[in-house]
Amino acid sequence: MFMQKMNSMIHTMNRNDGTLPIFKTEAQAAALEALLLSDRPLSTREIITATGASQPTLHRELTRLVDAGLLVRTTVGRSALFAPDEANPAVAPLRTLITLSRGPQALITTALADVPGISRALIFGSFAARSTGAPGAAPDDIDLLIVGSPVRRDVYDALDPLDQALRREVNVTFLSDDRWDAAEDEIVTRILGEPRLELLP
Template sequence: MKVKPSALFPLLRSDTQGQLLAALELSDRGETATDLARLVGTSLPTATRELGRLADAELIAVESVGRRAVYRPNRHHPLSDAVRQIALFTYGPHPVVARELATVPGIAEAAIFGSWAARRAGEAGPPPGDIDVLVVGDPDRDALYDALSRAEAALRREVNATVLAPDAWAAVDDPFVSTLRARPSVDLAVDTRGTG
């Protein structure tokens, strides 16, 4: 089966490769292939194959810990800083924004929409400049803006939120909501109604 190159950054072999690089760049402790496969939503054989390619290129380091292989970014590679920037710019928005929004009370749903989501879905176009986030619920506004600021610092780009009440998001006759629903989006799987 021919692997389709990444629409977010065509120099990457695949979306899976980009997601794996971003997950490793965001990990503080290193990750196993099993953990990485779960984090990026792919099969273990696919994760293992892509990790092998990255290790062969010496972009990531592999360490044996007992019977397990633990993967980390190779900070000694001459392109380490560039790889980190590429991984976070292209595939970092999903895990970074999800992590930061998980700290905000009152969110029922959240998703990335706009140009980043369109590229992630494979639509051709210029690189996305900012990250557009839909937040459904009644979030604590101070906590939300703090979370967005942390995401912006990590991603080095603007992160904008559109906040809608659940009844507004459920509206079937609202043109803005209809447009959002018709376009690509990436679910952030955030539900913090019970947080706080």
């Protein structure tokens, strides 16, 4: 029964609408993004604000996700709250997929793709930890490491348009190739010993 519901949720779409083609609708993908990257249950109103979807559309998509066993719905007073069902083994890989396709990882990778001089870029710190399933509060910022010799102004100019979409401050750390290759460097050792999200190359 669970697999039947999951299969009914997955639907091939036209790739030109910007939605990864495993999600039935853009509203469904946006709702999953809001919920899977949140550190607490969200009300219907909060999800509407985060996704821009209409109430009827969102109600339909949330019902599908609850029926598929991906979300749990609780009631507090007159408010319905939704959260991922962490007991469902599909939730963890789905969170990774959402992060890769719609979250900061995808946006920052695209923004930096045309900046010359970057030999490596990755996200580290609390955002990377939460995105890979480590428990904790939702991070307020994103720690971004840039390795290479880009013009710093070019990096900041590429990231500036993302402020509204990311809804988080991006803290950029720059390292030269030589320093990154120095395994005894304290910063490098710390980053390599923690969860990280590789962006470039």
